[in-house]
Amino acid sequence: MEINKKNFTFSVYLPKPKFNGEIIELEQNKIVINFATADAELGINYYNALMNVKDKLLPFSQMNQIKVKSIQIVQEEQIVSERMAFKTLSPIVCRDHNKETKKDWFYWWEEDDFEAILKRNLYFQLRDKFGEYVKSDIDALEFRKVAIKKTVVICYNLHVACSLGKFELVGQPYLLNHFVQGGIGSMRGMGFGMIEAI
Structure with a gap:
C-alpha cells in the first residue's frame, strides 16, 4: 500500500x-x-x-x-466549533506553482491573492480524502488575521515568503481538525504549516 x-x-x-x-x-x-x-x-x-x-x-x-531521548504521543482535543483561534508552530506557505514554466511564487497573508491561492491548494490537497463536496466548504472558509507577520525562509536555495502568528478560522469543524492534524498550506512535509488551537 x-x-x-x-x-x-x-x-x-x-x-x-x-x-x-x-x-x-x-x-x-x-x-x-x-x-x-x-x-x-x-x-x-x-x-x-x-x-x-x-x-x-x-x-x-x-x-x-x-x-532521540523522549517520544510522547499527544492527543489533540477534537474541535467542534466552527470558529477557532490558532497560532502557527511553523510558517504557513502559500505557493502558486506554474506547471508550464515550473516556477513558484510565494504569497504571504497580506497579499491580495493569498487566500484564493491557499483555498485552491487546499482543494487539490483534500478532494481525494473528502470528495468533491469539500470545495464548497473550503470556499466558505473565512481567514481572519489576529497578529500575522511576514517571514522569509531559505529552503533549498529558494527564498520562501510565508506567514507566522495568530489567526482565526471560521469553517466546518472537520476541516479545522484536519488542519491541526496535518497542517495547512504548501510544503507541509518540509516542516511548514503546523498550527495549534489556542
Whole structure:
C-alpha cells in the first residue's frame, strides 16, 4: 500500500538560538520536534521508526550527532466549533506553482491573492480524502488575521515568503481538525504549516 508521504507536518523548537551564518548555537543541548499527521497509519510508521533509533547516536550534520531521548504521543482535543483561534508552530506557505514554466511564487497573508491561492491548494490537497463536496466548504472558509507577520525562509536555495502568528478560522469543524492534524498550506512535509488551537 502506498503511503501519502506529504500528509504530515512538523515544527522545530530551538532553545534561544543564536544564528551565526550557517551555524546555530543553542542555549541547551536539546531541540524539540513536534510532528502531526491526519493519517493514523503514517503516524504509527513514524512512531515505530523513532522508537527503533531511540537512544542511538545519529549523524545530524558534519559537526553534530543527535540522539532521540523522549517520544510522547499527544492527543489533540477534537474541535467542534466552527470558529477557532490558532497560532502557527511553523510558517504557513502559500505557493502558486506554474506547471508550464515550473516556477513558484510565494504569497504571504497580506497579499491580495493569498487566500484564493491557499483555498485552491487546499482543494487539490483534500478532494481525494473528502470528495468533491469539500470545495464548497473550503470556499466558505473565512481567514481572519489576529497578529500575522511576514517571514522569509531559505529552503533549498529558494527564498520562501510565508506567514507566522495568530489567526482565526471560521469553517466546518472537520476541516479545522484536519488542519491541526496535518497542517495547512504548501510544503507541509518540509516542516511548514503546523498550527495549534489556542
